[in-house]
């Protein structure tokens with residue numbers, strides 16, 4: 011796969027990601043398909059929100075139904091009826107954050123399934139092979155995301171291991187036209203470690219570069235200051251994927267610091283907990299003040315459900331614990347994230363990103379309309 015840059019505005023870039031499964035405009039927000047589904051909505055609806063590329067979940071899928079079964083079923087695209095590009099993470103982050111019992115050594119990670127307690131192993135080789143069996147369009151290198159806060163020595167040792175794992179991941183990767191593999195920059199919030207990590211990955215050579223080790227509780231200011239010096243260390247002509255980010259304000263700030271691709275569970279998870287994302291900040295639709303509010307959730311909603319359901323109806327659905335509530339609100343939130351990315355991309359192309367950023371931040375601060 012390859013990425014082409016169309017426009018630049020400050021550090022922000024607007025471009026196109028061309029892959030075996032289609033082309034996607036960047037900056038792009040990638041909805042998270044956890045176990046082969048974006049929870050609660052069909053992939054036709056995910057497409058209708060404007061999403062171009064989704065995430066698959068190596069950790070979950072290797073446990074159930076197993077990568078071998080997904081391969082026998084024709085790969086993740088066919089199984090989940092998503093013809094567009096799919097990016098799969100390498101699983102290490104989830105093992106460390108989800109796996110109940112796990113042991114890490116130089117070779118990889120051993121862990122017990124949170125489903126049935128069976129023992130499993132992830133190494134750079136096995137993670138790359140699993141992602142191949144899933145037929146991932148974009149494969150992530152197997153890495154370790156250290157928990158913060160961490161001592162500099164611990165961050166250094168972890169980053170150096172991740173770089174050894176990146177080389178092994180690249181070795182195990184089967185190159186095919188239209189497919190790609192991304193290296194993941196580590197190093198916590200230490201500039202010299204980030205520099206060494208970026209250089210090590212560029213020496214190996216990947217189709218794109220992710221910035222890992224962030225959005226782990228360091229806070230927005232430290233995340234942005236880390237991006238300020240890390241994105242310029244990465245190749246100008248290749249995409250940058252900031253992992254696990256974030257709120258609308260995080261996305262805006264990270265695009266302005268040179269990031270092109272994002273994933274976050276927030277909009278879909280919030281959709282399941284009655285939290286609506288809008289141009290004016292978020293709304294908790296369980297709140298009684300919405301019980302007879304006949305207005306739509308967002309004034310500028312362009313999702314498949316635009317203008318058809320009132321806040322009062324969503325309030326009722328969530329109070330009644332009806333499954334349609336999370337379905338509609340997940341759709342709404344993902345559509346808002348896609349609308350936001352389109353707005354930001356248009357501003358980069360028009361060269362008006364500074365002004366658009368100020369307007370967006372003003373509206374988010376305004377609160378409900």
Ligand SMILES: CNc1nc2c(CCNCC3CCCCC3)c3nc(N)[nH]c(=O)c3cc2[nH]1
Nearest residue numbers: 042044066067099103155222223224225253254
């Ligand atoms: C939320 N913050 C955060 N996420 C990170 C993630 C995960 C990104 N999201 C993956 C999806 C999660 C839902 C299911 C499908 C896969 C990170 N992943 C890797 N490999 N390395 C990180 O440093 C890394 C760092 C991260 N920080």
